[in-house]
Amino acid sequence: MTSPLDATDLRVRLGGESVLAGVSASVERGEFVGLVGPNGAGKTTLLHTLNGTHSPDAGTVRVDGQPVGAQSSREVARQVATVPQETTLSFAFSVADVVEMGRTPYVSRFGTTTPEDHEAVERAMAAAEVAAFADRSVQSLSGGERQRVLLARALAQETETLLLDEPTASLDINHQVRTLELVADAVADGRAVVAAIHDLDLAARYCDRLLLLADGAIRAAGDPASVLASDALQTAFGVPTELSEDPTTGTPRVTAVTGDSPSSSDEEQTTVDGE
Amino acid sequence: MDALGAWRRAGVYAVALTGLLALVVTVSAGVGPVSIPALEVAQVILNGVRLPVGVEFTGGGGGLLRVPGIEITTHAPFEFAVDGTHAAIVRTVRLPRILLAAFVGVALAAAGTVMQGFFRNPMADPSIVGVSSGAAAGAVASIVLPFTLPFGIGLQLSAFLGGAVAGFAVYLIATRDGRTPTATLLLVGVAIQTLLSAAVSAMILFSGDSMRRVVFWLMGHLKNAGWSDVTAAALVVPPLVVALAAYARDLNVLLLGEVDASALGVDVEGSKRALLAISSVLTGAAVAVAGVIGFVGLIVPHGVRLLVGPDHRVLLPTSALAGGSFLVAADTVARAGTIELPVGIVTAAAGAPFFLYLLRTREVYEL
Numbered sequence: 001m002t003s004p005l006d007a008t009d010l011r012v013r014l015g016g017e018s019v020l021a022g023v024s025a026s027v028e029r030g031e032f033v034g035l036v037g038p039n040g041a042g043k044t045t046l047l048h049t050l051n052g053t054h055s056p057d058a059g060t061v062r063v064d065g066q067p068v069g070a071q072s073s074r075e076v077a078r079q080v081a082t083v084p085q086e087t088t089l090s091f092a093f094s095v096a097d098v099v100e101m102g103r104t105p106y107v108s109r110f111g112t113t114t115p116e117d118h119e120a121v122e123r124a125m126a127a128a129e130v131a132a133f134a135d136r137s138v139q140s141l142s143g144g145e146r147q148r149v150l151l152a153r154a155l156a157q158e159t160e161t162l163l164l165d166e167p168t169a170s171l172d173i174n175h176q177v178r179t180l181e182l183v184a185d186a187v188a189d190g191r192a193v194v195a196a197i198h199d200l201d202l203a204a205r206y207c208d209r210l211l212l213l214a215d216g217a218i219r220a221a222g223d224p225a226s227v228l229a230s231d232a233l234q235t236a237f238g239v240p241t242e243l244s245e246d247p248t249t250g251t252p253r254v255t256a257v258t259g260d261s262p263s264s265s266d267e268e269q270t271t272v273d274g275e
Numbered sequence: 276m277d278a279l280g281a282w283r284r285a286g287v288y289a290v291a292l293t294g295l296l297a298l299v300v301t302v303s304a305g306v307g308p309v310s311i312p313a314l315e316v317a318q319v320i321l322n323g324v325r326l327p328v329g330v331e332f333t334g335g336g337g338g339l340l341r342v343p344g345i346e347i348t349t350h351a352p353f354e355f356a357v358d359g360t361h362a363a364i365v366r367t368v369r370l371p372r373i374l375l376a377a378f379v380g381v382a383l384a385a386a387g388t389v390m391q392g393f394f395r396n397p398m399a400d401p402s403i404v405g406v407s408s409g410a411a412a413g414a415v416a417s418i419v420l421p422f423t424l425p426f427g428i429g430l431q432l433s434a435f436l437g438g439a440v441a442g443f444a445v446y447l448i449a450t451r452d453g454r455t456p457t458a459t460l461l462l463v464g465v466a467i468q469t470l471l472s473a474a475v476s477a478m479i480l481f482s483g484d485s486m487r488r489v490v491f492w493l494m495g496h497l498k499n500a501g502w503s504d505v506t507a508a509a510l511v512v513p514p515l516v517v518a519l520a521a522y523a524r525d526l527n528v529l530l531l532g533e534v535d536a537s538a539l540g541v542d543v544e545g546s547k548r549a550l551l552a553i554s555s556v557l558t559g560a561a562v563a564v565a566g567v568i569g570f571v572g573l574i575v576p577h578g579v580r581l582l583v584g585p586d587h588r589v590l591l592p593t594s595a596l597a598g599g600s601f602l603v604a605a606d607t608v609a610r611a612g613t614i615e616l617p618v619g620i621v622t623a624a625a626g627a628p629f630f631l632y633l634l635r636t637r638e639v640y641e642l
Contacts, residue, residue: 048534051538052537052538053534053537053538072540072542073537073538073540073541073542073543074540074541074542075540076540077538077539077540078540080538081538082535082538084532084534084535084538091530091585092584092585093527093530093584093585093586097527097586098531101527101528101531101539102539104524104525104528104539104540104541105539105540107524109521109522109524110282110520110521112281112282153539157539
């Protein structure tokens with residue numbers, strides 16, 4: 001059985017700079033893959049290349065065995081949905097309107113939405129827990145609610161694969177966990193998920209497998225504990241780290257060591273998260 | 276759910292606004308040096324209605340639709356007794372001008388709606404990609420240049436070609452590797468507009484006796500409109516507005532950003548090309564027949580958006596029809612006084628305060 005999403009040796013240059021230098025990755029149905037790495041590692045570029053919005057200079061992305069480059073964006077959008085990091089929601093569209101845009105790859109020009117579209121939208125809004133404010137304007141929502149609306153829009157696309165770009169950035173801890181629980185539900189439904197997550201602890205807690213992306217290449221891959229324990233992690237982030245076990249969740253926890261680290265100084269603020 | 280009934284909602288608004296347009300046209304046709312009651316105008320218009328009732332195969336052409344060998348017989352269902360002079364004024368003098376105003380208003384408002392959505396910028400209007408400036412340069416050149424243009428190109432065609440060339444040039448300059456970033460397009464449009472304004476200014480400087488004609492044309496006018504203009508507009512404007520409506524859903528998704536739209540399955544560059552081309556032809560055609568009439572394409576879509584919301588499936592048809600009524604009303608004011616004003620002055624004078632009123636009374640976020 002072919003992987004729903006499979007990339008081989010992706011190479012991307014942006015503005016003369018090599019951003020991805022030979023990245024291979026794949027995800028299986030019912031698998032939650034976390035993409036971790038320092039700022040500027042190329043996580044967003046990789047996600048844009050995986051969903052076909054950016055064509056790689058070399059390498060192939062295959063969706064269900066078929067090369068993405070040979071398909072229309074409409075065909076790809078029926079198989080891969082993306083939750084963007086940020087989107088312009090400064091228009092007075094209702095939540096239902098925005099979620100319904102997820103049906104774009106299924107609706108013809110003058111076509112009206114069918115009962116199937118209607119049901120998909122209802123299901124997606126229920127799954128992402130946004131049905132309660134379906135008629136509200138997206139402009140009136142909080143950051144956490146907006147993120148769930150975008151997740152609902154992606155779920156309404158009814159794709160086998162779901163890509164998420166920093167779904168928990170700028171959310172409070174309650175909404176971070178809530179959002180990732182919803183993503184985990186989608187994985188439990190059999191979807192293949194790749195999510196760029198800057199918070200290593202959250203990534204370790206929810207993902208089945210982590211990919212460490214740094215300087216345009218995968219530096220470590222495997223189960224969360226082994227990736228977070230690797231020397232590659234310390235090299236990638238440029239900071240010594242300590243691995244411990246979270247007493248509550250029992251999942252790996254990464255702590256950046258700064259106090260007695262010789263590399264730390266006043267002008268170098270060490271942050272593992274934050275974009 | 277609201278989104279599912281968008282086309283239906285558009286249909287209801289369209290029927291209501293078509294009614295409004297018919298009313299405005301009827302009232303407007305009564306206004307002028309000879310005042311004619313609206314009821315009589317309506318009777319004159321209804322008397323002109325012809326219903327095809329049969330087809331006869333004859334030797335020669337004839338009838339309403341002249342196809343050789345076929346004669347379509349028609350029936351006039353209304354035969355109201357009306358004043359002959361009044362009927363002639365309405366039919367030959369006022370109606371062509373009014374209907375042309377309606378079509379031009381529809382074209383400008385539809386193009387403006389698309390440009391505002393396309394650029395995600397509330398200050399965008401149909402002139403933004405240089406089409407209006409190009410058309411103005413083409414028209415002024417045909418008035419001012421001491422020789423007549425080849426191939427029998429008149430003022431209108433010269434204006435239309437100028438607009439098309441300018442729009443196409445802006446698109447080509449802003450495109451690289453098959454992609455046309457809207458920010459680049461906007462800046463190239465501004466640069467080309469500036470260049471063309473300089474060309475127009477230079478031509479005005481050397482225009483001599485024809486300067487008055489040039490300035491009047493530049494301010495926008497609907498004077499001297501004839502039935503041939505109306506026929507041409509009727510053939511061009513409605514099909515193009517329908518073509519734009521075909522992209523209404525794509526335009527909605529494009530409002531969320533191009534990367535997002537692409538991930539949702541929209542052919543971003545293809546849609547942008549189509550939207551730009553169609554709205555440029557609409558704008559070029561409008562400017563060619565009526566000169567540069569400002570504010571219609573800016574204010575009407577913005578005002579209508581505040582009332583019906585941002586969904587282009589509803590916004591585009593409503594804004595187009597409202598634009599028609601708006602320009603007919605503005606042109607009526609322009610010609611009602613003792614001295615006829617260029618309609619562009621009226622649209623600006625009436626539109627700007629109305630726009631400010633809407634901005635202050637409605638909750639406006641962005642666009």
